[in-house]
Structure formats: C-alpha cells, structure tokens
Amino acid sequence: MRLVTFTRAGQVRQEVGALDAEGAVLDLCAVEPLLRGQTMIDVAAGEPALLDKLRQAAAKAPVVVDAKLCAPIPRTPKNIFCVGKNYHEHAKEFAGSGFDGGAKDVVPPFPVVFSKPHTAIIADGEPILGHLDPTGGLDYEGELGVVIGKGGRGISKADALSHVFGYTIVNDVTARHLQKRHSQWILGKGLDSFCPMGPALLTADEVPDPTQLTLTTWVNGERRQHAPVSDLIFDIPTLIEAISAAITLEPGDLIATGTPAGVGIGFNPPVFLKTGDVVRIEVPGIGTLENRVA
Structure with missing residues (x-):
C-alpha cells in the first residue's frame, strides 16, 4: 500500500x-x-x-x-539519518572528485552517517531553494529512504527488517562547496529544502526484499543515475544495526541509504544544478519524486 x-x-x-x-x-x-x-x-x-x-x-x-x-513524514522525530559513500561506484567518483575532504578510504570500512535537520524536508513538487547555496555547487543525490516502524536500540541485522515500516524516495540535495569547506557535512546538506521526500511511503509488507528495488534519477529528462539497491556497500540491515547500536530508533525515523554514481561532481568538469533544472527520481512501486530548482 x-x-x-x-x-x-x-x-x-x-x-x-x-x-x-x-x-x-x-x-x-x-x-x-x-x-x-x-x-x-x-x-x-x-x-x-x-x-x-x-x-x-x-x-x-x-x-x-x-x-x-505533503512529504510522507513532514517532520521526522529527529534529524534524518543519511549515509554517505554507500554505493561502490559513487564512492569511487566521490574520491576522485576533490570534494571528499582528504578521506583516505575510497570505500569506507564502516558506514559514514551524517544528518539533515527536519527543516530540510519538502514534498514532491515543491521548489529546491538553490539560492540558499551562494557558492554555486548545487548537486542532487537520489536515494532510497527507509522509514522505521517498531523502534529500539541495539537492533541486530537479523531482526532489522522487522523494524522497517516502509520505504520512500529522498533527494539528498547538497551544496558541494559548503560540504567540502566545512568537512562535517551538515552545513552542506542540511539547508532548508535540501531534503525532498516522497511522493508516497510504500509499506514494507509490499517489499519482501528491498535489494530488488532499483533507483533512477533524471535531470531535465537526461538519465544520470541508475542502480539496484543490491549495490549498496552496507545493506539496510547493516545500517539499522550500526545506527541503533547506541542511538534509539523511533517510529517515523528516516534513514537515507546513500546515492549511486552519476551525481554532478562525477562529471569532468562537474555539472551543477542551476535555476529551472528539474530533478526526477523514480523507484518503481513507490513512485516518482520531482522537484525544480528555484
């Protein structure tokens, strides 16, 4: 449903x-x-x-x-949990982009977890406020979002999927120059409107195996990203186990699982978003999330 x-x-x-x-x-x-x-x-x-x-x-x-x-969850219980460098090819393109802040590992040994504030959440069709990034490095990141149902701390990988209520689509919009400038990513990724979410939440009973889902991103009709969720470096149960090890997950908490290769900084030279660009992200079964840069 x-x-x-x-x-x-x-x-x-x-x-x-x-x-x-x-x-x-x-x-x-x-x-x-x-x-x-x-x-x-x-x-x-x-x-x-x-x-x-x-x-x-x-x-x-x-x-x-x-x-x-509206966004399926217009205000999450706490900051949105986001995962960086969680597809192999994207980890490589990010390492080679010069925006990785000097990280030594192309593929991280443990999940890279950061957050976005709930004030970044917008709905399908609402504008991304590109002018809030004064540096001209606006980028897109299509991602599968995991919504927690039954909460808990210390959730094991074996039990993790039983704690998932459903799945949605997230665009982890990023101001790349701010991301690089501040090293910690929240100021480059947590700006108002930088977390489009939706259009719907597909309940977990409809998704017996989330690794069978695929994600595709278009910019102005040009396909930029396409990958199966099975390409994740750290799968959904691993992410839930890692985050919940010492942080209690609550109903409605959202985990954005990472983005595939094909983001703007992966081009040479980088291709950043500009006013009027339209980003469309599709996960079959969930729907299509589309937002224009204002």
Whole structure:
C-alpha cells in the first residue's frame, strides 16, 4: 500500500491517505474513523492490525479531489539519518572528485552517517531553494529512504527488517562547496529544502526484499543515475544495526541509504544544478519524486 500525507484545499491540517493505482489520493478517514487526527508517525507506531484496517478502508475510500501532497513524514522525530559513500561506484567518483575532504578510504570500512535537520524536508513538487547555496555547487543525490516502524536500540541485522515500516524516495540535495569547506557535512546538506521526500511511503509488507528495488534519477529528462539497491556497500540491515547500536530508533525515523554514481561532481568538469533544472527520481512501486530548482 502506498500511504501519503496530504492537506485539503484551504486547510493546513495534515491527514494520512493512500494512493490508488492511478495516483489519486484516497480519503481513508472517511471510511476508518480511527485515522482521524493520526499522523504517519502514529501509523508507523501502530500495531500490524492497523495496516489491515487501512487496506480495507482503501478498498472503499472515496477520492480526495482537492488533495495536495505533503512529504510522507513532514517532520521526522529527529534529524534524518543519511549515509554517505554507500554505493561502490559513487564512492569511487566521490574520491576522485576533490570534494571528499582528504578521506583516505575510497570505500569506507564502516558506514559514514551524517544528518539533515527536519527543516530540510519538502514534498514532491515543491521548489529546491538553490539560492540558499551562494557558492554555486548545487548537486542532487537520489536515494532510497527507509522509514522505521517498531523502534529500539541495539537492533541486530537479523531482526532489522522487522523494524522497517516502509520505504520512500529522498533527494539528498547538497551544496558541494559548503560540504567540502566545512568537512562535517551538515552545513552542506542540511539547508532548508535540501531534503525532498516522497511522493508516497510504500509499506514494507509490499517489499519482501528491498535489494530488488532499483533507483533512477533524471535531470531535465537526461538519465544520470541508475542502480539496484543490491549495490549498496552496507545493506539496510547493516545500517539499522550500526545506527541503533547506541542511538534509539523511533517510529517515523528516516534513514537515507546513500546515492549511486552519476551525481554532478562525477562529471569532468562537474555539472551543477542551476535555476529551472528539474530533478526526477523514480523507484518503481513507490513512485516518482520531482522537484525544480528555484
């Protein structure tokens, strides 16, 4: 099931809905009163029986004709966990780009984890505020996002996927010159609007094996990235184990798993985003996340 967070025309209250096969938003609250006042985080924290109720509701729910999509999780419980250099070919292109801050390892021996603040989150169709990067080094990074359901600390790899509520798409937008200048990446990656997310959250029961997913990124219609999730250096269970070793994961926490080769700094010379460029990222089953640089 593809779940979404949306608002209605003239309202600010956010609701949880679902997408039908044509991409229309279904009004689950009209059928299932338990959903009224619930957020996507509440649903992620709920019992499996709640998902069954949502699925049953989706079969009978009317379409919301004036729906506007928000990010599936407009405000995560804490900063978004992001993983750097987690595809082999991207690790190589980043090492050779001159933007890696002098790192010695092309392929990191352990996951490289950093964060973005929740204020970076925007929805499908909302503008990336390119002017917030005064250095002219705006870049894209299409990524698979993992949304935590059942929380915990010290989660083992063997149990990790049972803690996943669903999957979404993330664009880890980056100001490359700021990333290099500050060494620690949050100031280059955490600017407002630098975390487009969506359009939907595909529940984990629809994805028995996330390594079978593929991710593709286009810029102005030109394919730049294409890779299977099976190419990850550190797979999803490894990431969950590493992060949760001493940090409690909570329902609604988001892990952006890393980007494949093909980002702007991989070109010689680098090809950075400019005003008017459109970045489109697709993961079949989840949908397409598209944002224009303002």
